[in-house]
Amino acid sequence: MLERLYLVFGQSLILLIALFGSALSVSAQRVALLPMADYSRGLDGINLPFTQEVEKALTDLGVEMIQQEQVLRFMAENRLRSFSYLDSFLVQKMGKDLKCAVVLIGTVTEIGGRKPVLGLTFTALDAVSGSPVWSETGATSIVEQARFLAIGEPQTEQDLAAPLIGKLLRHLGGTVEAGAIPNERSYQLAGMQLFPAYVRGREKIEATLKISFLHAEPTMVAVESNQRRTYLEQDPETGIYQGQWRAPQRDGFYPLDLILEWGAGRFVERVENISSFQVINQPSGLEIKVKKALQLDNQLAFRSHILILPKILDIKPMARWALDIRTAKGVLLTTQEYEGDMPERMVWEGRGGDGYLLSDGKYEITLHVWDLAGNHSSDSFMVVMQRHAPQIKAETLVRQGKNLLQVTSLPGTFFSFKSWSLELLSEHGESLLRQNGQDLPLVLEFVPVVGEEKLFLNFTGEDRLGNRLEKVHMEITVPELKPTEKTPQVDSWVQDF
Amino acid sequence: MKYFLRFFFLLFLTAMLSGCFGAQQLQTRMMATARPDGVCRMAVLPFDNWTNEEQAGVVAQRIFYGALVNSGAFEVRPEGDVSLFRLRHRLAPGALLGKFHFTDLQEKLQIDAIVQGRLTEVGSISGRGADEVPVVAMQLQVYDVRRGELLLSTFHHRWGDDYRKVMHFGTVTTLTGLFDRMSDEIIADWIERGLGNCQ
Structure with a gap:
């Protein structure tokens, strides 16, 4: 009884396998032809008339073709623009969805020309494995098809097409084999x-x-x-x-x-x-080095530009960075933020966010950097910008009967002159005084020309940052001598009666 | 008379054979440490095009790919798999491959070697006793992705009339035909050197 049961079960199993196998073999003979690529029309060019011709040639060879509409629909649904991106998965999917055994792709490699030529290449991909299994390339030209007395000689590429396609696809039929699409987890x-x-x-x-x-x-x-x-x-x-x-x-x-x-x-x-x-939990750390600036009186100072060299202490992928400029009192003048890595070096010419030069003064520059995890690091420094030499005030004084020239720096600058030279001229150009020196203020004695009310000063100076001041023919008014009050002469101490 | 005939026979033989000892147009250099055995699964990257012929790179690559499949000696990965790999790594044709690429190629595409190509000359010339004939020069490099090393480098240069037999017969007049013939010659050379051993 048990043996009989085994026999019936075995027979049923064989029948099932046979039925299943036959169902597969029917679908497996079908070929899906993708639109032929045509490189003479550009990288993404396709040639639909040729595709139809190939389809007809294959049908004549007895191959069952998948309808072009179905193939185009599959391409649209799977966003397959060209077969350059037809990977093994999509070949398998095409085999499953369109119930075909082979996916055929073709390319028109060259066509036309002065003496027409035609080049074609075909590749067949197995829809079971997704791998290429057959390929054929062929080309011909009018020159190659020269015939005796030019009888029946092809004239155009269309004349070349049919025999070439037939020759290339002749062997494809044998390649189309029945194959079951395995139920693998692809x-x-x-x-x-x-x-x-x-x-x-x-x-x-x-x-x-x-x-x-x-x-x-x-x-x-x-x-x-x-x-x-x-x-x-x-x-x-x-x-x-x-x-x-x-x-x-x-x-x-x-x-x-x-x-x-x-x-x-x-x-x-x-x-x-x-x-x-x-x-990343730890910030990368940031350290700024400043070049092209002078260290004066324990302050960084510049007159033209400074070079800012930020150094990331622990290199990590950076998300963004920012630059702040504040006055010495902490007023934010500008802030600029950029994405990506911080540049290796930056040049600051003393301009604000609007691109205009800021006035001379003391500024705080702060750099911020954020890594991709959002950790923040920053560093800052104070710098004095002095783009102009100090202005001067010159005047003459009379003390103890001596005529003196006093030259002082006007307030508003951080660093004074390191050297100067001056020449005092009379109204008629006579040199009254010529002197060089280092510091201001200065007081120098001179001898004026009697009767003249004006003096002229030529002054050249350079401050500690290298800014130069040149004053030519600076007019100095000689203060009027106040008329001394004449006291009546007393001849005798006793008033006359 | 006898010596005269013998002289002409030798002259004829020399002239006939001299054609066989012409310049070698296919040159393959194997790396000293190359291990070509076991190279079976291959992929082809798009060829770099150094010529003025637009699309020559993709045409040559597709024809070479077809020839590789047709040789039956290799298991070739579909072009789309390679395109997606290139897309993932943002690789332009001719881009230098690094160790990371080789590792990923082996992991994702399960291949043994990859072919990179470069077209250095594509065009047509006349004045060699025939009408215009195509001319192609290309250089192919095979990288062993298992070891991350260059396996071999092949340079091949051909004119269409190299294949001429008698009169104009045999002359290759199309670029496609010339690419195909050259691809076949290169692949045959590689197989001779031990590649394509798909046991």
């Missing part, structure tokens, strides 16, 4: 994105996974990192898998594996190192 990984990919410890990470499956979708899709698994949920509208988790506390680089589970852990496939994220 998939196409379109993209995996982590946001953010750089985080601080315990911050939230979101994952977006775009994946297509040839057959049944897995029951569970998860990502695993640092021995911690996070399951992703599928958006029913878009089909995109999403999930989120908190990053580990410790600094480090964490690779991510993709886990696909079919049937509650029965078939598990792990795709290693599909993506990664990095935990």
Whole structure:
């Protein structure tokens, strides 16, 4: 009884396999022809008349073709613009969706010309494995087809096409073999994105996974990192898998594996190192060096420009950086923010955010930098900008009967003169005084020309930053001598009676 | 008379054979550390085009790819798989490949070697006793992705009338035909050197 049962079961199984096999072989003979690429029309050019001609030639050879409308629909649905991006997954998918055994792609490599030529290449891809299994290239030209007395000689590329296509595709029929599409867990990984990919410890990470499956979708899709698994949920509208988790506390680089589970852990496939994220808790640190500035009286000072050299102490991927300029009192004059890495060097000419030169004074420059995890570092320095030499005030004094020239610096500058030279001239150009020196104020004695009310001063000076001041023919008014009050002469101490 | 005939026979023989010892147009340099055995699964990257012929790079690459498939000696990865790999790594034709690329190629595409090509001359010339004939010069490099090393480098240069037999017969008059013949010659040379061992 048991033997009989085995026999019936075996027969049924054989019948089932035969039925299933025959169903596959029917679908397996079909060929899907993609639109022929035509490089004479550009990189993305296609040649539909040629495609129809190839289709006709294959039909004549007894090959069952998939309708072009179905092929074009498949291409549109799968966003397949050209077969340059027809990967093994899409070939398998095409085989499954269009029920074909072979996907045929063809290219018109050259066509036309003064003496017409035609070049074609075909490749057949097996829809079961997704791999190329057959290829043929051929070309001909009018010159090659020269015939005796030019009888029946082809004249155009259309005349060349039919025999060439027939010759190339002659052997394709034998390549089209019956093949069952295995129920393997094939998939196409379109993209995996982590946001953010750089985080601080315990911050939230979101994952977006775009994946297509040839057959049944897995029951569970998860990502695993640092021995911690996070399951992703599928958006029913878009089909995109999403999930989120908190990053580990410790600094480090964490690779991510993709886990696909079919049937509650029965078939598990792990795709290693599909993506990664990095935990950064410590700021990178920033140090600024300033060049082209002078150290004067324990202050950095410049007159033309300074070179700012920022140095990141611990190199990490940077997100953005910013520059602040403040007055000595802390008033923010400008702030500028940029994305990406900080430049290795910056030149500041003393301009504000509007591009105009700022007035001479003391400023605080601060640089900020944020790494991709959001950690902030900054450094700042004070610098004195003095683009102009101090202004001077010159006047003459009379003290104890002596005529004196006094020259002083006007307030408002940080650094005084380090050297000067002057010449005092009379109204008629006679040199009254000539002197060099280092510091101001100065008081010098001179002898005026009697009767003249004006003096002229030529002054040249250079401050400690190198700014020069040149005053030519600076007029100085000689103060009028106050008329002395004449006291009556007393001849005798006794008033006359 | 006997010596006279013998002289002419030797002259004829020399003239006939001298054609066989012409300049070698296909030169392959194997690296000293190359291990060509076991190179079976291959992929072809788009060829770099150093010529003025637009699209010559993609045409040559597609024909070479077809010839590689047709040789039956290699398992060739589909062009789309390579395109997606290039897209992921943002690789332009002719881009230098690094160790990271080789590792990823091996992991994602499961290949043994990758072919990179460069077209240095594509055009047509006349004045060699025939009408205009195409001329092609190309350089191909095969990288062993398992070891991240260059395996071999091949330079090949051909004119269409190199294949002439008698009168104009045999002359290749199309670029496609010339690319195809050259590809076949290169692949045959590689197989002779031990590549394509798909046991």
